[in-house]
Amino acid sequence: MSQFYIKGGLPLKGEVEVHGAKNAVLPILAAVILNESESIIHNVPNLKDVRTMILILESMGCTIKREKNTLIVDSSSIHTNEVPEDLVREMRSSIILLGAILARHKQAKFSYPGGCDIGLRPIDLHLKSLKALGAEVKESHGYIYCKSSKLKGAHIQLDYPSVGATENIMLAASLAEGITIIRNAAKEPEIHDLQEFINEMGGKVKGAGSNTIIIEGVKKLNKVEYTIMPDRIVAGTLAVATAITQGEVVLKNAQIEHIRSVISKLVEAGCTIYEEKKNIIVKAPEKLMAIETIRTLPYPGFPTDMQAQMMALMTVAEGISIFTETIFENRYKHAAQLIRMGANIKIDGRVAIVEGVKKLTATRVSAMDLRGGAALVLAGLVAEGETIVENIYHVDRGYDRFENCLQSLGASIVRKN
Numbered sequence: 001m002s003q004f005y006i007k008g009g010l011p012l013k014g015e016v017e018v019h020g021a022k023n024a025v026l027p028i029l030a031a032v033i034l035n036e037s038e039s040i041i042h043n044v045p046n047l048k049d050v051r052t053m054i055l056i057l058e059s060m061g062c063t064i065k066r067e068k069n070t071l072i073v074d075s076s077s078i079h080t081n082e083v084p085e086d087l088v089r090e091m092r093s094s095i096i097l098l099g100a101i102l103a104r105h106k107q108a109k110f111s112y113p114g115g116c117d118i119g120l121r122p123i124d125l126h127l128k129s130l131k132a133l134g135a136e137v138k139e140s141h142g143y144i145y146c147k148s149s150k151l152k153g154a155h156i157q158l159d160y161p162s163v164g165a166t167e168n169i170m171l172a173a174s175l176a177e178g179i180t181i182i183r184n185a186a187k188e189p190e191i192h193d194l195q196e197f198i199n200e201m202g203g204k205v206k207g208a209g210s211n212t213i214i215i216e217g218v219k220k221l222n223k224v225e226y227t228i229m230p231d232r233i234v235a236g237t238l239a240v241a242t243a244i245t246q247g248e249v250v251l252k253n254a255q256i257e258h259i260r261s262v263i264s265k266l267v268e269a270g271c272t273i274y275e276e277k278k279n280i281i282v283k284a285p286e287k288l289m290a291i292e293t294i295r296t297l298p299y300p301g302f303p304t305d306m307q308a309q310m311m312a313l314m315t316v317a318e319g320i321s322i323f324t325e326t327i328f329e330n331r332y333k334h335a336a337q338l339i340r341m342g343a344n345i346k347i348d349g350r351v352a353i354v355e356g357v358k359k360l361t362a363t364r365v366s367a368m369d370l371r372g373g374a375a376l377v378l379a380g381l382v383a384e385g386e387t388i389v390e391n392i393y394h395v396d397r398g399y400d401r402f403e404n405c406l407q408s409l410g411a412s413i414v415r416k417n
Contacts, residue, residue, distance in 0.1 A: 002417050003392060008386075016238060018254045030053075033103075043228040061078040083101075083110055088112075099130065112144070135147065151176035153178030182215075229255070236303070240306070249409060311352065337365040338375070341365065377406075
């Protein structure tokens with residue numbers, strides 16, 4: 001297993017480009033199934049989850065060629081409606097293939113997906129929505145079986161603005177007969193990116209970014225060339241890394257509107273942040289101030305995917321911060337590891353109370369999930385001594401060569417096998 005060795009105490013300085021969004025590229029890779037043609041996708045990060053999705057598509061019959069950060073996918077020869085169980089269990093996001101496979105093949109066989117153990121993430125909204133579109137769904141012995149001779153547009157009211165369910169409906173409805181309306185849809189920027197990709201193929205989707213999305217089904221989708229949006233969670237993580245190391249960094253190819261909720265909290269902590277052209281400039285204060293309350297919420301609220309990184313920051317801020325995790329009930333696993341480094345954190349259910357300390361002390365810690373792993377790396381950047389972060393395959397699921405990115409900004413971090 002690879003590990004990160006990090007020597008803390010060096011401020012991050014310089015410029016870095018934010019890579020393509022993990023949470024945008026995965027549903028878009030699912031969407032390539034729909035056009036039975038060639039899809040050229042630019043700004044694709046080299047992540048573990050992306051590589052898993054590529055293996056899934058290849059197992060189904062797609063031909064895929066990678067040229068640096070561009071993927072060329074030919075989905076014309078897909079020959080199966082079943083996804084290998086071992087690959088599905090590696091990645092939670094694989095469930096978004098369900099709507100696309102059903103739309104193209106009229107049936108799909110799927111095992112229950114895996115991914116980070118951060119709490120219950122039921123897929124009942126996905127299945128309920130596909131049933132509304134006319135699919136017959138059966139669950140047996142850990143598998144999901146879906147079939148429909150003809151998907152038909154429907155009015156779907158989501159009980160919760162689930163990102164995955166919204167994406168699955170969009171994919172299935174793009175080739176359904178008639179009009180589908182999703183109410184209480186997820187508003188994340190990645191939803192808008194999926195809408196734009198489908199429309200570039202000749203689809204008819206509108207409303208992404210609002211709580212109502214309307215999809216008019218078409219009979220056929222066409223070849224496409226598209227560029228993935230920048231990763232807002234990577235941008236947020238690098239902004240927090242700048243703050244925790246008392247640095248000054250220019251984030252290139254980042255969209256400030258996508259991380260307003262994170263920026264407002266960093267400004268509350270004392271950071272100076274502003275936009276210049278397509279860049280975000282982050283300047284850390286001499287002294288970090290505690291953020292009184294951080295409550296995770298669906299977009300445009302504070303993202304659950306930034307909670308761990310912000311907690312790492314607050315461990316060295318002056319004062320007390322209170323975190324409330326409303327999205328996942330098991331997303332404080334990083335807290336115990338931060339406590340090993342000297343952090344003062346108390347957990348009570350979904351609430352975490354963090355009292356800042358003067359310094360963190362380096363030790364050996366273990367990444368329990370993707371964002372928690374990133375938080376431990378950030379803590380290592382400021383800890384006294386050499387921090388060793390184990391199980392960094394979690395981090396590789398969402399950050400493209402994270403150590404190279406941080407090294408370019410002056411951090412002392414190396415990967416060792």
